[in-house]
Amino acid sequence: xxxxxxxxxxxxxxxxxxxxxxxxxxxxxxxxxxxxxxxxxxxxxxxxxxxxxxxxxxxxxxxxxxxxxxxxxxxxxxxxxxxxxxxxxxxxxxxxxxxxxxxxxxxxxxxxxxxxxxxxxxxxxxxxxxxxxxxxxxxxxxxxxxxxxxxxxxxxxxxxxxxxxxxxxxxxxxxxxxxxxxxxxxxxxxxxxxxxxxxxxxxxxxxxxxxxxxxxxxxxxxxxxxxxxxxxxxxxxxxxxxxxxxxxxxxxxxxxxxxxxxxxxxxxxxxxxxxxxxxxxxxxxxxxxxxxxxxxxxxxxxxxxxxxxxxxxxxxxxxxxxxxxxxxxxxxxxxxxxxxxxxxxxxxxxx
Numbered sequence: 364x365x366x367x368x369x370x371x372x373x374x375x376x377x378x379x380x381x382x383x384x385x386x387x388x389x390x391x392x393x394x395x396x397x398x399x400x401x402x403x404x405x406x407x408x409x410x411x412x413x414x415x416x417x418x419x420x421x422x423x424x425x426x427x428x429x430x431x432x433x434x435x436x437x438x439x440x441x442x443x444x445x446x447x448x449x450x451x452x453x454x455x456x457x458x459x460x461x462x463x464x465x466x467x468x469x470x471x472x473x474x475x476x477x478x479x480x481x482x483x484x485x486x487x488x489x490x491x492x493x494x495x496x497x498x499x500x501x502x503x504x505x506x507x508x509x510x511x512x513x514x515x516x517x518x519x520x521x522x523x524x525x526x527x528x529x530x531x532x533x534x535x536x537x538x539x540x541x542x543x544x545x546x547x548x549x550x551x552x553x554x555x556x557x558x559x560x561x562x563x564x565x566x567x568x569x570x571x572x573x574x575x576x577x578x579x580x581x582x583x584x585x586x587x588x589x590x591x592x593x594x595x596x597x598x599x600x601x602x603x604x605x606x607x608x609x610x611x612x613x614x615x616x617x618x619x620x621x622x623x624x625x626x627x628x629x630x631x632x633x634x635x636x637x638x639x640x641x642x643x644x645x646x647x648x649x650x651x652x653x654x655x656x657x658x659x660x661x662x663x664x665x666x667x668x669x670x671x672x673x674x675x676x677x678x679x680x681x682x683x684x685x686x687x688x689x690x691x692x693x694x695x696x697x698x699x700x701x702x703x704x705x706x707x708x709x710x711x712x713x714x
Contacts, residue, residue, distance in 0.1 A: 365549040368544050381531075406526060423509060425463050426531070428467065428533035442504070445474070448507065455566075490697070556694070558594045559593045607639075624700075629641070679707065680705055
């Protein structure tokens, strides 16, 4: 177990941005008659957001960051670090965090780095940015988290297209010696890398003309080799067995009483999986908010999206004990426990 304790880090603000266009699940081209209703009943997803041509994850994350800085009155010259956490990167080279730093006009002294992780990303991101802040050399940081799966998935693939949505978020964090520690349990299993993968998407298998050829895999499944492929049953078994086990391990190691938490914030692949995890942890429904009904699986963005759209008032008005878990491609997964004091949470922004 990779147990980590990070001191001196406080969340100051949070914002989320989504496209205005909605993707109505029941009208998707990839479904045969009657299939959409079954998928909606199983997963809980009824609609999501769809980025138009020319708009990508970094645009939504940057918009969230710009608005958040205004609301919390942070000058751009005070930002010491910016982390972009997404598999939806603008380029293989240069890194997207540096591109955003330039567009935002942040100082050249700003530490910039990409962390290309998907559904476990928000939790992993907190560990990375928390480690940078904890020693006090870096005082203020932005963590930009989200995804635009519509850019890397086939709209003719019923195994992935109906479930996912586009979004970008920004979390502002700062060094604070009075903050309660962040507690982590980080896990990964690369032997299952093929469970969620875009086969021709990097330098291992360079994109060629044949990579772009659309192929019919089965009824309702047409894609090319650059598109994300997900082995649903493998992911289901992993998520329902390993994830709750390692959340419990986190709580046991750090002596956290699950009954005392205010909210369990799970990555939202689908509601059926999350309900299985919640029940194994014996957490009541009212402590487990979901946003996937109207936003789908926004990859690394599901946890901050849930915070913005479902528990905004509670996060702004009182102290909270939050138990989080992100899990997905890698395979990778992480459990995090944090105690927050009231912080600024902007209403959801549409652009």
